[in-house]
Amino acid sequence: MTTSPSTAAPPVVAEEVEPRSWPAVWVLGLGTFLFVTTELLPIGLLPSIGAGVGVPVGIAGLVVSVYGAIAAMTAAPLTSLVRRMDRRRLLVGLLGLLVLGNLVSAVAPNYLVLMLGRVLIAFAHGVFWSTTPAVGTRLVDRASAVRALSVVLGGISVASVVGVPLGTAIGQAADWRVAFLVAAGLGLLVMLAVLVLLPSMPARNGGSLAAIPRLLRNGPFLVAIGVAALTMIGHYLAYTYVTPYLQEVVGISPALVSVLLLVFGAAGIAGNFLAGGAVARGLRRALLGAVGLLAASLLALTLTGGGSAVAAVVLLVTWGVSYAALPVCLQTWVLRSAPDATDAASSLYVAVFNAAIALGALGGGLAVESAGVRSVTGIGAVLVGVALIVVLITRKAHRTTE
Numbered sequence: 001m002t003t004s005p006s007t008a009a010p011p012v013v014a015e016e017v018e019p020r021s022w023p024a025v026w027v028l029g030l031g032t033f034l035f036v037t038t039e040l041l042p043i044g045l046l047p048s049i050g051a052g053v054g055v056p057v058g059i060a061g062l063v064v065s066v067y068g069a070i071a072a073m074t075a076a077p078l079t080s081l082v083r084r085m086d087r088r089r090l091l092v093g094l095l096g097l098l099v100l101g102n103l104v105s106a107v108a109p110n111y112l113v114l115m116l117g118r119v120l121i122a123f124a125h126g127v128f129w130s131t132t133p134a135v136g137t138r139l140v141d142r143a144s145a146v147r148a149l150s151v152v153l154g155g156i157s158v159a160s161v162v163g164v165p166l167g168t169a170i171g172q173a174a175d176w177r178v179a180f181l182v183a184a185g186l187g188l189l190v191m192l193a194v195l196v197l198l199p200s201m202p203a204r205n206g207g208s209l210a211a212i213p214r215l216l217r218n219g220p221f222l223v224a225i226g227v228a229a230l231t232m233i234g235h236y237l238a239y240t241y242v243t244p245y246l247q248e249v250v251g252i253s254p255a256l257v258s259v260l261l262l263v264f265g266a267a268g269i270a271g272n273f274l275a276g277g278a279v280a281r282g283l284r285r286a287l288l289g290a291v292g293l294l295a296a297s298l299l300a301l302t303l304t305g306g307g308s309a310v311a312a313v314v315l316l317v318t319w320g321v322s323y324a325a326l327p328v329c330l331q332t333w334v335l336r337s338a339p340d341a342t343d344a345a346s347s348l349y350v351a352v353f354n355a356a357i358a359l360g361a362l363g364g365g366l367a368v369e370s371a372g373v374r375s376v377t378g379i380g381a382v383l384v385g386v387a388l389i390v391v392l393i394t395r396k397a398h399r400t401t402e
Contacts, residue, residue, distance in 0.1 A: 021139040024197040025148045028132050030190050031095060032155030035125050037163030038102060038183050039067055044168030045176040052176060053111040063115060065358075067122045072354035075126025076212065079347035082127060087135050087201035088194065090127075095191035097124035102184035106177045117180075126354075130347040133331050135201065143280075150276030150328045157268040157324045165262075203343075211341040212348065220337035221345060223394050225352045227387045228330045231291060232353055234383030235323050236360025238298055238376045241368055249305050249374050250312045260316055267320030275325035279332050284395070287329040291388045293322035298381035305374065 042049055042063050050060035082090055097120050104117030136152040137145040171179035215221050238245070246252040246260060271290075278286035297319040304311060331349065338345035367375045 022148075024194075024199075025136050025139050025151050027190060027193045027197055028091075028136050029151045029153075029155045029158075030186075031091070031128065031194070032132060032152055033159045033163055034095075034098060034155075034183065034187050034190060035121075035128055036156050036159035037167060038098065038121055038187075039071070039125065040064065040159070040164045041167045041171075041179060041183060042176075044164065045171040045179060048171065048176045049114070053108060053114050055111045059111070063118045066115065067118050067125070068354055068358060070119060070122035071125040071129075072351045072358075074123055075130050075350040075354075076344070076347040078123060078127045079130040079343050080211075083343060084203050087131065087138075087203060088198045090131065090203075091135070091194050091198065092191055094124040094128045095187055095194060097121060099184050099187040099191060102180045102187060106180035106184065126347065126350050129350045131343055133335065133346055134342040135198075137335070138201065138204075139198075146280040146328070146332060147276040149332060150273055150279075153327045153331060154269070154272045156327060157265070157272045162265075211338075211344040215338055215341060215345055215348060218338060221334065223390065224330060224333040224337050225349055227287075227291070227390055228326075228334075228349060229352050229356045230383050230387035230390070231294065231326055231330075232356035233360040233363065234298070234380040234387070235294065235326075236357050237364040237367065237383070238301075238380035239323075240361040240364045241373055241376050244368075244373045245301075245376060246312065250309070252309060252312065256309070260313060263313060264316045264320040267317040268324035271321035271324035272328060274321070275328040278325070279328055283329060283332055283336070284391075286325065287333065287391060288388070290322045290325040290329055291384060291391060293318055294326070295381050295384040295388055297322060298377045298384060302374070302378040302381055 042060070046057050046060045049063070050057045053060070085093075101117045101119075101121035101124075104120065105114055106117075108114035108117060132152050133149055136148045140148045167179045167183065170182055242261070242264075243257055246257050247254060252260065275286060275290065278289065297315050301312075301315050301319075331346070334345050334349045335342050363379070364376050367379055
């Protein structure tokens with residue numbers, strides 16, 4: 001068990017830093033961007049994808065949900081399977097699967113082949129997300145580890161605000177298959193950049209499946225993933241239905257909703273990179289600030305219904321900033337709570353994160369059907385508020401967030 005105060009130190013000792021280290025960190029961020037963009041790319045193209053492979057839109061949508069489910073279920077076992085691989089070779093292989101899967105998807109003659117392409121990428125997705133945070137922090141000195149982590153995870157926010165809309169625009173202007181071809185081409189470029197910029201990096205502190213029972217007895221780790229589950233379920237419960245909420249509760253026109261969602265995404269990018277500096281100064285304060293601000297934003301939306309378009313913009317910005325700061329805070333907490341099994345811990349975190357997304361979307365749907373769309377922000381605020389209480393009351397027992 002890693003429950004002593006000594007785990008408050010960063011989980012890795014920085015290796016010798018080369019001039020190309022920071023470019024390599026940014027390349028890992030681009031890899032994260034591509035995986036998240038690929039995961040969500042079909043969302044804006046489902047009608048044309050369905051028509052292209054001869055299935056209804058509802059069936060076509062399974063290429064997103066099945067992808068997420070497989071990524072969540074396979075993250076831990078596959079990460080354990082490759083725990084001894086050199087990190088450079090591993091990441092090149094994972095990006096190779098991304099390229100291959102997108103090529104298969106682009107030329108798929110039918111739905112079954114399309115799903116096969118998506119499944120190939122899903123196998124790589126969980127492993128990539130599980131290993132890149134630790135790799136990114138190993139590329140730089142100890143003082144810059146959190147900033148490197150924010151760059152690697154920044155790809156998540158950028159994919160939401162840039163990658164998915166851009167992929168949708170390409171698919172609508174040309175063809176949905178072209179969007180997948182572009183994703184494959186970008187993946188090939190990132191793979192080559194990893195080959196050039198990333199040094200050979202032996203596996204370290206990966207942890208096998210045997211490490212998982214120990215992690216499940218690790219108090220700080222359990223608190224970290226518990227807080228992650230509560231905050232992500234709360235966020236996605238509300239965010240999945242943010243469009244009908246803005247239209248029906250706040251009274252925003254459909255044309256303006258897309259602009260507000262772009263504002264939300266831009267705020268998320270800012271929040272992600274602001275989190276790097278905040279975490280470096282004190283993880284616990286950054287975590288409390290992000291969780292508290294997210295709870296307050298959702299609660300204010302519930303109590304005021306947005307009030308006006310201006311108030312809605314302000315609350316969406318605070319929501320976007322606070323949510324995007326959480327992956328950096330939570331991933332840092334996970335790594336610090338299990339310094340001797342960073343990849344295994346990250347793989348469980350990835351599984352919990354993706355499961356929380358699914359549960360949040362499901363819970364939001366049930367809430368809308370039973371209590372109306374306005375209820376989603378209130379329920380989300382309660383869940384995030386519970387997470388805030390957990391962080392507050394576990395300080396004495398768990399000091400990995402100091």
